[in-house]
Amino acid sequence: MDLSKTSRTLSLILLIVLTFSGCSTAQSLEMGADQDRSLHISLSADEVVKADRLIFRININSQADTPADAYSTHKERESFLAGLLQKYDIEEEDIDYQLMRMNRQFNSRNNTETINTSQSVSVTFSDTDLYEEIQLTLIENGFDNFNGSFAYSKVEEAKKAAMKRAISKALEQAKLITEAAGTQLGNISRIVYSDYNVMPVQNMRMESASISMDTSPGMLDFEKSIVVRASVSVTYLIQ
Incomplete structure (x- = not known):
């Protein structure tokens, strides 16, 4: 076989799954001679707010x-x-x-x-x-x-904050991956996002000031938090 006459395709796929507080990510880096080189990142980030x-x-x-x-x-x-x-x-x-x-x-x-x-x-x-x-x-x-x-009364504001955090984390992860792979991060070619509410979480901290001496404590004496989660899927070009 004449290797000099055979087209060659070089592809490298790097898959990393990371999970950390308030954020979960999945990324893939694809580079090929016959296709655009790109980095795909799917990520979620949370905004925790006090229920009101x-x-x-x-x-x-x-x-x-x-x-x-x-x-x-x-x-x-x-x-x-x-x-x-x-x-x-x-x-x-x-x-x-x-x-x-x-x-x-x-x-x-x-x-x-x-x-x-x-x-x-x-x-x-x-x-x-x-x-x-x-x-x-x-x-x-x-x-x-x-x-x-x-x-939560200002859930739309919380959604925007969670979205900004998710996009910021996506960029941070993209830079980390491309630096480790010895490549240079380019512009965003595609981005898809969604936001939604998650079930409230219980903060095990009692507001002692809210309990009077003549009232029996109840579950409403505990502070409640609402988690608003935003998810993004970002595709970066690799230079």
């Missing part, structure tokens, strides 16, 4: 033998909840709700049927004391289907 909102989700429901009775009971509970939110001056912008749903359920065991209603209402709080007070009032008045979650 509580989202309280309440399900209004009723059950009866007839649609009229189920509707009547449902409207009574809906009216009570609306009055309660007005009593505590909850702003309309902090209230979100769905329309009532009604369905017929058949029980084959005793050959009977019931009419069920349901309606979802969510309320956003910044005052945890108010959240607990309303929750207790609902329990005392027959509400037994609700849940809550933590949120």
